Amino acid sequence: MISYYNNILVPIDFKEQSSIALTQSFNIARLFNLEITLLHVITEQNNSFFLNLFTPSQSDSIKKNYEIECKKRLEEIAEDASKKSGIIIKTLVVYGRVFERIVEIAEEIFAKFIVIGFSSDIQSPRKKYAIGVNTMRVIKQAKCPVFSIKGNKFHDGCRNIILPLDLTKQTKLKVNKAVELAKYYSATIKVVSALLTNDVEIVNHLKTQIQIVKNQIEEMSITCTTEIVMGVKGRDTLASIILNYAKEVEGDLIMIMTQQELDWLDLFLGSTAQSIITNSEIPVMTIIPQNER
Secondary structure, eight states: OOOTTSEEEEEOOSSHHHHHHHHHHHHHHHHHTOEEEEEEEEOGGGGHHHHTTSOHHHHHHHHHHHHHHHHHHHHHHHHHHHHHHOOOEEEEEEESOHHHHHHHHHHHTTOSEEEEEOOOOOOSGGGTTOOOHHHHHHHHHOSSOEEEEOOSOOOSSOSEEEEEOOTTSOOHHHHHHHHHHHHHHTOEEEEEEEESOOOHHHHHHHHHHHHHHHHHHHHTTOOEEEEEEEOOBTTBOHHHHHHHHHHHTTOSEEEEOSHHHHGGGGOOTTOHHHHHHHHOSSOEEEOOOGGGO
């Protein structure tokens, strides 16, 4: 039986990246004393043409056998992962559209987090920001924080949390979440702001605001560093500046939020948030304020 209110939801499609996401979820589960629910979604539309070649009874039998095989594979993954991690891991197989069912199940079990792996197949300039429709829609619609995992290199823990701030937008919830995670991980929060202008007034205002945030974080006994990174307009992007900074300081997690970052969820391909998620080799945690949906 699934334990409500005490779960991390990890969608599994039996590909390598979802397996990596599962492994990454172990630390989160341990830190927050959570169980893990593995979810596999069977999409009927992918098999509709094939099933139409058979009689209705034959099609039902094929579907049932496929469901049984999926449950078996998922249970094997759960059993192996539970032995390795010592965490209680449950399984669930459902039918429907992938992103819709992930979001629905997350709400039904009151998941604390969703940890989702994805592969970014960037073959052409037009796919520069492609992160996958299902991942994008889950991030857009989920009511809990979502960890998106693209890379396959990660540490056993979290030493440095990268906190990009656009201080003209709402940041309080993101700062609070960063502090919460930093306490669990005993991590350092590295506040960074990327700029493509050297306007003195803007820079000075940003320095003042970042110092305020730094003081607030340190008041909660969390180590915090701050940095404003200047880029060159036309050569750099805000996303590339943040990702380069995360790499230089050996970041383990990037946290993103704000109304500006919500705009990309409406398929604005050039947005900073989507580019960060697509190109980051470390996990990205996306937080969406409930009152801004």
